[in-house]
Amino acid sequence: MKTAVLLIASCFFLLFVLTTFVPFPGAIQEAHAAGFDSSDIANGLQLTFERRFFFWGATLLELGLLCFLALTGWSRRWADRFLAWPHLGRIYAVLAIGLVYLALHEVLFVPLGVARWYHARAWGMSNLDLADWFRERYLAYGINLIGEVIVVVGFYALLILLPRVWWLIAPLGLSALGIAYAFLAPIWINPLFNTFTPLEETQWRHQQPRVQDLIDKAKVPVQEILVMNASRQSNHTNAYFTGFGPTRRIVLYDTLLKNHTDAEIESILGHELGHWQLDHINKGILLGTLAALLGCFVLDRCLLAAIGRAPWHLHSIADPAGLPLVMLLIFLGSWITMPVTNAVTRYFERQADTASLELAGQTEAFIAAELKLAKVNKSNVAPAPWNVWLFSSHPPTVERIRMAREWKP
């Protein structure tokens, strides 16, 4: 066990050093060539460097907590204690262990979260005061808690009722939950944090005819283009495509509309319509289901191997004492698959960029929008290739600009 922990810790330490301290000068030259000046490049690099410490601090805390709970025999002792209570079935014992984990997690992560908030304020990247930050945090916490209880209860009910084939059924259940979340998030969850106003009811309503032309060209059944009051939280600019079936919609940040020209907005909207045209939400859910199938199969093998073996001494795969081990394996699995997941999303993003150029047909506006987005968001425009490979869900700005320059209608 000690060897396994040492091996995991060394891998994470090497990744921390590689992704935080090893420079890649070639990327800086490319950023200059793409049109960024030295201060944009230096700002983005510095902000990313500082944020890495929060990111790796959070990773260290999470990994430390999960290793402590999963590998020290702690979960066996606590599960036995909960199971000894009269009338407390396995499902309740699992929920009790989950609550202990959440309480410990909160004690460790609140100070880190507050430090992150201070840091964002210092960089001018947050418009929230501390009270609002706490309010949003606990609102999100409550929503996540509902989701987590559904997942944990569903998962252990499957392990108890169908111990041989649970791993074949769980991925379908997860996709059903994913679809339900995608359907409900835009109508129930997102409005708890921001207001969403139809574009034609905002001060940017003059954009509507151009937007409608673009939608007609894309031939997608867009019901709603909404403007979100993102400036409440920060000056970050963005647009996204969300929802499932009848709740599908495109959301534009008010910060985006304030900062960009009409042609640039058209180019950004073209990108979101591209995701829609190419059915990226459904493809993402399908790929996620296949990945979950593989993940659940591996999890099943690991739980079987932990039966009767120290430090878990599981009585069966549905033993509540296995919950921290399940969480540790999911954490490590998500790290192992992160490069693949990000490669897929970068592929989707490149496709949406091409769709935007084909729809809006304005290379110069596309490039101008990319330059402006990166500057306003203080993005790192000179990332090292290994950081892109590991962490980036989107292609680097420089690559997107190069792609637009090389694009031929």
Ligand SMILES: [Zn+2]
């Ligand atoms: Zn996109």
